[in-house]
Amino acid sequence: MRYFYFSIFFVILLLIFGLLFYFNRQFLKFSENAISADLQANLLAIKDNEIRIKNNLSEEKPINLLFVGDIMLDRGVGSVVSNYNNYRYPFLKTFEILETADLTFGNLEGSISKNGKKQGSIYSFRFDPVALEGLKFAGFDVLSLANNHILDYGREAMENTISILKENNIVPIGAGKNQFEANNPIISEINNTKIAFLAYADMNPKGFEAGENYSGISSFELEQVINKIKEIKTLGVADIVIISFHWGEEYENRSNKNQQKLGRALAEAGADLIIGHHPHVVQEVELYPSSPSAASEGRSKNSWIAYSLGNFIFDQNFSKETMKGLMIKAKIQNKKIVEIEPIEIKINDSFQPEAISL
Numbered sequence: 096m097r098y099f100y101f102s103i104f105f106v107i108l109l110l111i112f113g114l115l116f117y118f119n120r121q122f123l124k125f126s127e128n129a130i131s132a133d134l135q136a137n138l139l140a141i142k143d144n145e146i147r148i149k150n151n152l153s154e155e156k157p158i159n160l161l162f163v164g165d166i167m168l169d170r171g172v173g174s175v176v177s178n179y180n181n182y183r184y185p186f187l188k189t190f191e192i193l194e195t196a197d198l199t200f201g202n203l204e205g206s207i208s209k210n211g212k213k214q215g216s217i218y219s220f221r222f223d224p225v226a227l228e229g230l231k232f233a234g235f236d237v238l239s240l241a242n243n244h245i246l247d248y249g250r251e252a253m254e255n256t257i258s259i260l261k262e263n264n265i266v267p268i269g270a271g272k273n274q275f276e277a278n279n280p281i282i283s284e285i286n287n288t289k290i291a292f293l294a295y296a297d298m299n300p301k302g303f304e305a306g307e308n309y310s311g312i313s314s315f316e317l318e319q320v321i322n323k324i325k326e327i328k329t330l331g332v333a334d335i336v337i338i339s340f341h342w343g344e345e346y347e348n349r350s351n352k353n354q355q356k357l358g359r360a361l362a363e364a365g366a367d368l369i370i371g372h373h374p375h376v377v378q379e380v381e382l383y384p385s386s387p388s389a390a391s392e393g394r395s396k397n398s399w400i401a402y403s404l405g406n407f408i409f410d411q412n413f414s415k416e417t418m419k420g421l422m423i424k425a426k427i428q429n430k431k432i433v434e435i436e437p438i439e440i441k442i443n444d445s446f447q448p449e450a451i452s453l
Contacts, residue, residue: 161196164404171410211252219247241269269294291333296341350402362398378403
């Protein structure tokens, strides 16, 4: 009898252990499923977060830069301004477009000063300092002085121009009180994007150039400028490089071989946009594909070359071509120029530019 009871007790004990083992396995399986589900949820959340970050980057607010052609506020333009007693007058029909840009750039075709002495040419330009009111009203941020008219009244007038612009929060580029200042890039940071500006002219005598201890304009040596562009890009000094170039032949509506050679060499080096001045008429805008090595070196896939923007404010009313011009709007997103929009302008009989294509 004792053996019988012991057998029953043993069977019950086995059943208990069996049930415990079964429920334990079920619990572990459930836990594994729960952990797996949590892990999958976490992975999906991480992936979803990555997508949101990428979308935020792609939807980053674009930066708009605006470039205009030659600005000359003397001679006939100066007479009109005096007649109206309004130094804002030349910009009244375009300031609303100019002020929409995050940065506005132009070529100042002469000095802003009452100082200096005329150097001899009958085509010598100097603007009354009061004319600065119009440039500020129009919203100019950077003005190139690397041209063939900035020294029309000598170094004193040019140095005065540099000082006056800086005092009024307009950055002069392409000229300076010494060689370093004249050739140094200007870096502008907008929405975490760094943009480097350089300015050159290739038709002036060497005597125009700044030296170690005296003022003048920038000096252009192709290989040196190519190396400078590469350094700016590879060292991370700037994300985008823009070059203003005073070049070409006056009144020719197509770029010449020298412009094309220089512009494309600068594009190959990593310049994202080249803006041309001097011909006083509009020339073509070229989308230039970079070399296959561009992507591996962190450079843009393509570059744009606007060979000449023509006149913006000028009194050359002897032809239809010189009374037209081009503004260039450059759209930047994710630290690259993604779009170039040419905006045609016409200059009326009072020498006011007005957009004719938007």
